[in-house]
Amino acid sequence: MSITENASVRQDRSSRKPPNRMFKNMTAKIASIPMVFTALVVFIGCTVWTIYHSFTRSRLLPAPDKWVGLDQYERLWSTRRWLVSIENLAIYGICSMILSLVIGFTLAALLDRKIRGEAVFRTIFLYPFALSFIVTGLVWQWILNPQFGIQSVVQKLGWSGFAFDPLNNPDIVIYGILIAGIWQGSGFIMVIMLAGLRGIDEDIWKATRVDGIATWKTYLVVIIPMMRPIFVTALVLIASGIIKVYDLVVAQTSGGPGIASEVPAKYVIEKMFQSQNLGQGFAASTMMLVSVLVVLIPWAYLEFGGKRRD
Amino acid sequence: MNIIRNILVGTTALCAATAVTAADLEVTHWWTSGGEAAAVSEFAKALNEKTEHNWVDGAIAGSGGTARPIIISRILGGDPMHATQLNHGRQAEELIEAGLLLDLTDVAEAEGWKDIVNPSSLLDSCTVDGRVYCAPVNIHSWQWIWLSHKAYADAGVDVPSNWDEFVAAAPALEAAGKIPLAMGQQPWQSSGAFGVMAIAIAGIDAWTAVNVDKDAAVAGGADYARVFEAAANARTFAANSNVQDWNQATNLVITGQAGGQIMGDWAQGEFAVAEQTAGVDYTCLPGLGVNEIISTGGDAFYFPKQNDADIEAAQKELAALLLSPEVQVSFNLKKGSLPVRGDVDLSAANDCMQKGLEILASGAILPSGDQTLSPDTSGQIEDLMVEFWNDPSYSAADAQERFAAIIADAD
Numbered sequence: 001m002s003i004t005e006n007a008s009v010r011q012d013r014s015s016r017k018p019p020n021r022m023f024k025n026m027t028a029k030i031a032s033i034p035m036v037f038t039a040l041v042v043f044i045g046c047t048v049w050t051i052y053h054s055f056t057r058s059r060l061l062p063a064p065d066k067w068v069g070l071d072q073y074e075r076l077w078s079t080r081r082w083l084v085s086i087e088n089l090a091i092y093g094i095c096s097m098i099l100s101l102v103i104g105f106t107l108a109a110l111l112d113r114k115i116r117g118e119a120v121f122r123t124i125f126l127y128p129f130a131l132s133f134i135v136t137g138l139v140w141q142w143i144l145n146p147q148f149g150i151q152s153v154v155q156k157l158g159w160s161g162f163a164f165d166p167l168n169n170p171d172i173v174i175y176g177i178l179i180a181g182i183w184q185g186s187g188f189i190m191v192i193m194l195a196g197l198r199g200i201d202e203d204i205w206k207a208t209r210v211d212g213i214a215t216w217k218t219y220l221v222v223i224i225p226m227m228r229p230i231f232v233t234a235l236v237l238i239a240s241g242i243i244k245v246y247d248l249v250v251a252q253t254s255g256g257p258g259i260a261s262e263v264p265a266k267y268v269i270e271k272m273f274q275s276q277n278l279g280q281g282f283a284a285s286t287m288m289l290v291s292v293l294v295v296l297i298p299w300a301y302l303e304f305g306g307k308r309r310d
Numbered sequence: 311m312n313i314i315r316n317i318l319v320g321t322t323a324l325c326a327a328t329a330v331t332a333a334d335l336e337v338t339h340w341w342t343s344g345g346e347a348a349a350v351s352e353f354a355k356a357l358n359e360k361t362e363h364n365w366v367d368g369a370i371a372g373s374g375g376t377a378r379p380i381i382i383s384r385i386l387g388g389d390p391m392h393a394t395q396l397n398h399g400r401q402a403e404e405l406i407e408a409g410l411l412l413d414l415t416d417v418a419e420a421e422g423w424k425d426i427v428n429p430s431s432l433l434d435s436c437t438v439d440g441r442v443y444c445a446p447v448n449i450h451s452w453q454w455i456w457l458s459h460k461a462y463a464d465a466g467v468d469v470p471s472n473w474d475e476f477v478a479a480a481p482a483l484e485a486a487g488k489i490p491l492a493m494g495q496q497p498w499q500s501s502g503a504f505g506v507m508a509i510a511i512a513g514i515d516a517w518t519a520v521n522v523d524k525d526a527a528v529a530g531g532a533d534y535a536r537v538f539e540a541a542a543n544a545r546t547f548a549a550n551s552n553v554q555d556w557n558q559a560t561n562l563v564i565t566g567q568a569g570g571q572i573m574g575d576w577a578q579g580e581f582a583v584a585e586q587t588a589g590v591d592y593t594c595l596p597g598l599g600v601n602e603i604i605s606t607g608g609d610a611f612y613f614p615k616q617n618d619a620d621i622e623a624a625q626k627e628l629a630a631l632l633l634s635p636e637v638q639v640s641f642n643l644k645k646g647s648l649p650v651r652g653d654v655d656l657s658a659a660n661d662c663m664q665k666g667l668e669i670l671a672s673g674a675i676l677p678s679g680d681q682t683l684s685p686d687t688s689g690q691i692e693d694l695m696v697e698f699w700n701d702p703s704y705s706a707a708d709a710q711e712r713f714a715a716i717i718a719d720a721d
Contacts, residue, residue, distance in 0.1 A: 059684075079693075080693075170701060259697045272379075274685070275689030276686060
């Protein structure tokens with residue numbers, strides 16, 4: 001989603017250029033026609049189609065003539081399962097955004113201190129990213145299983161009162177999923193951050209050392225601001241991962257206990273294919289799109305609108 | 311070498327004689343537990359042995375809830391299998407209207423399905439505008455509770471003979487460290503168990519008013535209030551039953567770790583695989599021992615349309631085969647379900663199946679939820695039930711209010 005948004009914003013800007021530039025660099029423009037076409041048809045076209053059908057009473061098959069107005073949305077927002085899903089996504093999203101960035105950057109900064117065996121650590125930290133969400137979910141389901149996992153290991157070590165069973169507790173089950181998500185994703189963020197840190201000129205470090213600035217302060221006030229584009233990339237990657245979280249939940253808890261770990265994407269899929277109610281699924285997916293746009297539009301405005309004023 | 315050549319020659323001759331081209335028929339279904347797999351292999355065996363065609367098994371693991379979306383998206387997406395299991399009723403309604411399923415009317419007429427299928431509501435569920443679109447293969451009823459003799463013996467109480475006794479015996483089971491009621495966590499199980507309790511506790515009239523006539527006043531009324539109270543009670547009995555799949559829950563009953571399980575008659579197959587005997591190792595009570603009535607939903611096979619006359623002929627052959635007497639008997643004995651035709655000999659059936667057959671013969675039958683409620687409404691009820699069964703703070707009154715609202719919107 002965010003990629004197309006970027007592309008379309010960029011297109012706006014290029015179309016504002018003087019007309020004689022239109023024919024400059026023709027080869028590149030011709031080469032990008034398939035992608036432009038895909039963006040228009042697949043992303044914009046299908047989005048419009050979906051939004052239109054969310055106002056209909058489509059059941060198993062799309063029914064463009066059965067117009068019902070906002071009924072699907074009214075039902076959606078009065079459904080407890082959807083409200084729980086939104087709440088879970090908010091908790092998962094905010095925590096995973098902050099923790100991924102903090103853990104990813106911290107690990108990258110530690111690795112960047114020219115430590116011994118960097119390659120080994122890098123591999124270890126990145127390894128979880130090679131696993132799919134399904135495998136991650138299953139692995140953590142076992143790790144968090146009270147009879148076999150962490151809880152029983154700690155209890156066997158002597159702390160017999162130790163209880164850590166997030167997946168069977170409706171109040172904290174989403175954090176159990178969060179742990180798995182962070183474990184899987186933060187290594188990748190670390191690698192991106194590490195690449196960013198390697199891009200910082202050695203002279204900057206020398207200069208701060210000459211000025212006697214503490215290392216942690218250098219990171220905070222000099223290095224992080226310089227890595228802004230890297231942070232933006234990481235942010236977009238994390239955000240798209242959050243909004244589409246589905247397989248992790250399906251593998252780890254399948255939404256349980258009860259409906260305590262439901263997420264919006266799962267609601268969409270189940271309404272569309274299991275309950276055979278496309279209209280309801282489309283309404284839910286349109287709300288997901290709206291929530292993305294609510295975050296994305298102000299950000300795009302700040303990011304691109306701000307630069308033009310410079 | 312000679313033998314093989316002879317077989318090959320023989321096969322060729324047979325092919326030429328019957329002038330049927332052998333086809334590989336891919337059949338999708340979600341029968342994956344021990345008893346179910348044994349039953350479905352009877353179909354495969356019959357097709358491979360009695361016809362030229364080959365059964366290509368397309369089992370989809372997980373429950374119907376997992377498999378149905380896969381099956382339906384394959385049909386809609388233009389990659390249809392040759393035959394597929396679905397619960398007959400309203401799940402395939404729109405597929406039929408869209409013309410994606412093969413019309414089996416000529417097979418039905420040739421085989422006289424109208425006269426042999428009993429109860430006739432099963433065939434009615436396959437019929438749209440006078441045309442037949444599916445082959446019913448069995449009758450499944452939800453209204454059973456399975457009780458473990460071992461669990462009750464360990465707890466030192468008698469095996470209950472109805473729901474009230476079951477409730478009364480629960481504390482003794484808990485004291486003996488048993489789970490009174492085994493319950494899988496999948497939504498359809500919570501919803502199904504609730505439906506069973508509704509028929510047993512609220513009675514048939516109230517159930518019909520809600521499920522067939524969609525009367526929200528009854529759904530919010532006093533009869534259903536008792537059902538929700540009972541369900542809230544049952545929720546505490548099932549609190550320690552942390553399993554997902556229904557057959558894992560059945561296994562708790564088989565091994566005597568749990569007192570009972572409310573589950574449809576497909577659980578029978580699991581007891582058979584574990585070599586347990588009805589009346590000795592376990593007891594089954596239809597209608598929770600209160601209202602001896604069964605709902606007659608079941609499984610049916612649908613045949614998505616193919617653009618190939620040979621395959622179409624093979625599909626019709628399979629459809630006819632599924633309802634043939636021998637296949638009906640061998641399949642249903644393994645599956646623990648009742649045959650769709652009343653004219654077959656099922657003296658080999660065990661106690662529980664005999665009970666089911668008697669009820670069926672007496673005509674104490676209801677349509678199943680699959681036949682009366684749309685998948686959308688069932689889905690909403692499942693969402694409600696899975697939340698209700700898992701969240702002890704969700705009060706019976708709140709759940710009932712929500713339930714009445716769903717019924718009011720039902721179509």
